[in-house]
Amino acid sequence: MTDATAALIPRLRTVVGEAGILTEAQDIAPFSQDWRGLYRGRAAAVVRPANAADLAAVIKLAGEAGVSVVPQGGNTSMVGGAVPADDGSEIVVSLSRMNRVRAVEPVDLTITVEAGVTLKAAQEAAAEAGCLLPLSIAAEGTAQIGGVLATNAGGNNTVRYGNARDLVLGLEVVLADGTVWNGLRKLRKDNTGYCLRQLFVGSEGTLGIITAAVLKLVPRPLETEVALCAVPSPEAALKLFTRLHQADPASVQAFEYMAGTGMGFVLRHIPGATMPLQAPSPHYALVELATPRVGAGLRAALEAALEAALDAEEITDAAIAESGAQRAAMWKLREEHAEAQKREGASVKNDVSVPVSRVPELIARASAACAALMPGIRVVPFGHFGDGNIHFNLEQPLDMPAAEFLARDHEIMDAVGAVVRDLDGSFSAEHGVGKLKPYMMPLWRGGAELWAMRQIKLALDPRGVLNPGKVLPPT
Numbered sequence: 001m002t003d004a005t006a007a008l009i010p011r012l013r014t015v016v017g018e019a020g021i022l023t024e025a026q027d028i029a030p031f032s033q034d035w036r037g038l039y040r041g042r043a044a045a046v047v048r049p050a051n052a053a054d055l056a057a058v059i060k061l062a063g064e065a066g067v068s069v070v071p072q073g074g075n076t077s078m079v080g081g082a083v084p085a086d087d088g089s090e091i092v093v094s095l096s097r098m099n100r101v102r103a104v105e106p107v108d109l110t111i112t113v114e115a116g117v118t119l120k121a122a123q124e125a126a127a128e129a130g131c132l133l134p135l136s137i138a139a140e141g142t143a144q145i146g147g148v149l150a151t152n153a154g155g156n157n158t159v160r161y162g163n164a165r166d167l168v169l170g171l172e173v174v175l176a177d178g179t180v181w182n183g184l185r186k187l188r189k190d191n192t193g194y195c196l197r198q199l200f201v202g203s204e205g206t207l208g209i210i211t212a213a214v215l216k217l218v219p220r221p222l223e224t225e226v227a228l229c230a231v232p233s234p235e236a237a238l239k240l241f242t243r244l245h246q247a248d249p250a251s252v253q254a255f256e257y258m259a260g261t262g263m264g265f266v267l268r269h270i271p272g273a274t275m276p277l278q279a280p281s282p283h284y285a286l287v288e289l290a291t292p293r294v295g296a297g298l299r300a301a302l303e304a305a306l307e308a309a310l311d312a313e314e315i316t317d318a319a320i321a322e323s324g325a326q327r328a329a330m331w332k333l334r335e336e337h338a339e340a341q342k343r344e345g346a347s348v349k350n351d352v353s354v355p356v357s358r359v360p361e362l363i364a365r366a367s368a369a370c371a372a373l374m375p376g377i378r379v380v381p382f383g384h385f386g387d388g389n390i391h392f393n394l395e396q397p398l399d400m401p402a403a404e405f406l407a408r409d410h411e412i413m414d415a416v417g418a419v420v421r422d423l424d425g426s427f428s429a430e431h432g433v434g435k436l437k438p439y440m441m442p443l444w445r446g447g448a449e450l451w452a453m454r455q456i457k458l459a460l461d462p463r464g465v466l467n468p469g470k471v472l473p474p475t
């Protein structure tokens with residue numbers, strides 16, 4: 001711990017009280033390492049303010065002391081975005097005590113929540129009011145609204161409703177100098193200068209700390225159908241997606257892809273995971289259709305579409321869920337992919353996107369590039385096919401030690417990246433840049449784009465108080 005940080009801690013304690021600060025090593029440990037186990041930092045303290053005013057005072061004091069602050073929500077970042085430095089010089093600010101749902105307004109179709117509310121709790125509050133918060137990710141039980149917005153999370157329903165950015169109407173943010181900006185508006189239309197809230201969405205804690213948000217809701221679906229399909233190839237999956245989307249784009253709420261490798265990991269490692277289809281398949285598609293329309297007849301439409309897809313050899317088998325429990329069991333097969341991959345061994349993750357029509361080409365070419373680079377590497381692509389977003393993940397070869405495999409992570413990411421660049425894609429579709437990927441920014445976002453990002457950072461956080469070392473590469 002630096003002298004400046006040591007001197008700051010008692011001052012922070014006077015602001016947030018004993019309940020609002022953790023300094024014991026065993027209490028701090030869970031806040032100092034990331035979900036994937038890639039980074040082990042060392043926070044000098046974890047500060048847990050109860051409201052925006054206390055947080056503002058904390059940030060002001062930290063700025064005056066020259067101590068940097070790492071905002072943290074549920075700490076489920078896939079790119080080490082919420083991990084502090086390992087020299088004990090930084091403090092973590094956890095939003096977890098700011099966890100009130102302030103209001104749900106079914107007529108306005110809005111929900112106002114504090115940053116520390118988990119995504120799942122916000123979904124449940126919306127459902128109680130007869131509405132749907134149409135944002136869903138596998139980490140929703142832990143990820144918090146502040147983190148979800150700071151990373152512009154995507155997830156399963158982006159294909160229908162867009163990502164987190166598309167759902168934000170208003171924000172409250174503590175700025176790097178300790179000012180509280182209250183932009184908690186509920187307006188569908190508001191063209192009054194630069195759209196500040198969108199600047200903070202996706203900024204990964206580097207421009208301001210989100211303390212509350214107003215999010216859009218939609219009417220709750222009255223009919224939902226889920227089907228797991230065995231597909232012979234990614235090309236066939238694309239045809240199935242196109243078929244469903246052209247038939248009724250408004251009802252396609254999710255279209256997820258899984259390779260047979262990842263499905264094998266889930267069935268092997270996740271207790272209670274069961275396969276509803278007869279025979280294993282090299283590829284799977286998970287389809288969810290939903291609609292708020294009365295008497296829409298989604299079941300009949302889905303059955304007709306799957307029959308036609310079977311005739312056209314786009315699928316080889318399919319199972320439609322008959323109950324809520326069966327729907328959940330099918331989703332479990334998809335949602336547990338990240339956890340199953342973790343249990344299988346070491347992995348290198350690429351959260352990439354390309355135009356939807358080019359997903360099959362992405363999977364074929366990136367698979368070939370990885371196999372050429374490292375014989376025996378296990379290719380585990382899965383994800384949000386309908387958004388063109390594939391988690392092109394790689395698992396260590398069976399005969400290679402984890403450390404040896406992970407030492408080559410940049411080589412592997414760059415091999416996949418070369419294919420993605422050629423397909424006009426992005427190296428981070430929804431997980432962000434964090435601590436893992438700033439080195440990629442000059443290649444992918446160099447020139448005017450990176451220059452403008454640096455100017456924005458300088459304007460909003462000239463002292464570099466907020467989340468240093470994340471998103472932007474060193475100058």
Ligand SMILES: Cc1cc2nc3c(=O)[nH]c(=O)nc-3n(C[C@H](O)[C@H](O)[C@H](O)COP(=O)(O)OP(=O)(O)OC[C@H]3O[C@@H](n4cnc5c(N)ncnc54)[C@H](O)[C@@H]3O)c2cc1C
Pocket residue numbers: 035070071072073074075076077078081082095115136137138139142143144145146147148149150151152153154155156204205206208209210211338339430431434467470
């Ligand atoms: C199993 C699993 C599945 C996942 N699936 C998806 C998925 O489908 N789609 C997807 O997009 N992501 C997914 N993720 C990634 C992750 O869950 C999301 O990025 C999530 O939005 C992060 O929320 P969090 O609260 O855990 O944020 P954290 O991990 O705590 O923080 C993430 C970043 O946001 C910053 N931050 C946190 N809170 C605030 C705040 N209040 N104000 C400002 N900055 C803040 C942090 O400094 C950090 O840079 C998944 C992760 C896991 C572990």
